[in-house]
Amino acid sequence: MKLGMARGEVYLRFSAILVLVLSACLVAFDTQTKVVLLGIQKKATYNDLHALKISVYVTSAAAGYNLLQLCKHSTCSRGNFKGSYMCMAWISLFLDQIAVYITLGTNTASVAASMMAVTGSEALQWMKVCDKFSRFCIQIGGALLCGYVASILMALVSTISAYKVFRMYSPKWFLRLKST
Amino acid sequence: MKLGMARGEVYLRFSAILVLVLSACLVAFDTQTKVVLLGIQKKATYNDLHALKISVYVTSAAAGYNLLQLCKHSTCSRGNFKGSYMCMAWISLFLDQIAVYITLGTNTASVAASMMAVTGSEALQWMKVCDKFSRFCIQIGGALLCGYVASILMALVSTISAYKVFRMYSPKWFLRLKST
Numbered sequence: 001m002k003l004g005m006a007r008g009e010v011y012l013r014f015s016a017i018l019v020l021v022l023s024a025c026l027v028a029f030d031t032q033t034k035v036v037l038l039g040i041q042k043k044a045t046y047n048d049l050h051a052l053k054i055s056v057y058v059t060s061a062a063a064g065y066n067l068l069q070l071c072k073h074s075t076c077s078r079g080n081f082k083g084s085y086m087c088m089a090w091i092s093l094f095l096d097q098i099a100v101y102i103t104l105g106t107n108t109a110s111v112a113a114s115m116m117a118v119t120g121s122e123a124l125q126w127m128k129v130c131d132k133f134s135r136f137c138i139q140i141g142g143a144l145l146c147g148y149v150a151s152i153l154m155a156l157v158s159t160i161s162a163y164k165v166f167r168m169y170s171p172k173w174f175l176r177l178k179s180t
Numbered sequence: 181m182k183l184g185m186a187r188g189e190v191y192l193r194f195s196a197i198l199v200l201v202l203s204a205c206l207v208a209f210d211t212q213t214k215v216v217l218l219g220i221q222k223k224a225t226y227n228d229l230h231a232l233k234i235s236v237y238v239t240s241a242a243a244g245y246n247l248l249q250l251c252k253h254s255t256c257s258r259g260n261f262k263g264s265y266m267c268m269a270w271i272s273l274f275l276d277q278i279a280v281y282i283t284l285g286t287n288t289a290s291v292a293a294s295m296m297a298v299t300g301s302e303a304l305q306w307m308k309v310c311d312k313f314s315r316f317c318i319q320i321g322g323a324l325l326c327g328y329v330a331s332i333l334m335a336l337v338s339t340i341s342a343y344k345v346f347r348m349y350s351p352k353w354f355l356r357l358k359s360t
Contacts, residue, residue, distance in 0.1 A: 105288035109288045113292050151281075159277075159342075166346035
């Protein structure tokens with residue numbers, strides 16, 4: 001049973017990595033060149049928006065982090081000393097939470113920045129961009145969707161981490177470990 | 181000891197509500213009027229940016245949710261039946277997690293939108309706004325800082341919720357309740 005749970009975590013992390021890499025690639029390799037005015041060409045890349053640039057870095061970092069956790073999983077699951085187990089479980093929980101929050105945050109920041117490119121802002125005299133570069137914008141939209149899927153997967157992983165930590169505590173006494 | 185933990189949760193929720201309300205008020209009551217060009221006045225409000233508008237709604241909703249949880253806490257803490265306790269604890273954990281993710285998400289979206297107003301974007305021909313409306317922008321910055329403080333407080337609350345759920349499970353058997 002315990003094995004089933006560990007396997008579930010591995011699957012979740014693995015699919016999170018796949019989706020994160022897919023999302024980063026979709027953003028990073030997205031370019032579209034258009035003739036704007038009087039034969040002047042303009043090339044749209046993810047460098048045009050700060051939020052997208054940060055999003056590529058963060059998505060790659062999150063994929064790397066999950067890969068490291070998978071490696072740790074496959075090497076450390078043999079020994080099971082109680083003290084070090086709790087320490088590792090707490091660190092995993094903490095890092096998983098941070099990873100989810102940062103991935104979700106940057107992804108939502110990219111959505112906000114991209115929405116501005118779709119709608120523009122009359123009050124601030126910012127013009128729309130996506131009616132010119134529509135293919136570019138659709139690909140970014142797909143990447144952001146992948147980012148949310150990855151966030152949900154990582155949130156599930158961090159719930160498993162929380163389960164692994166807190167089930168070791170006594171239900172009756174505050175923050176006291178069970179004597180099993 | 182259990183009482184100390186419950187009291188901690190109440191304090192955390194209460195301070196989260198205060199900070200959320202402060203953040204919503206800072207954004208909602210932030211206006212600045214400036215003469216832009218040839219005597220034409222321009223008034224900056226949070227309505228100019230979609231992200232800020234959504235942020236006000238979400239912050240208020242999060243404050244309301246935490247208030248409801250506080251009310252529930254003060255009425256339901258008497259009876260302690262095991263089945264309904266687990267059900268309530270799971271629902272609380274689920275809602276707390278959703279609340280944290282949504283608050284953090286909209287807050288980061290507002291930061292991204294505001295950063296665009298600070299830096300502008302040369303590639304997209306969007307002009308800077310904050311060099312004209314500096315007091316307005318500083319107040320928004322304070323509100324976004326409050327939003328992050330609230331997110332951290334709510335993340336702590338959701339960790340307590342997770343502790344309350346998962347300590348009831350056996351450390352040896354997968355998702356089996358303890359027999360105490």
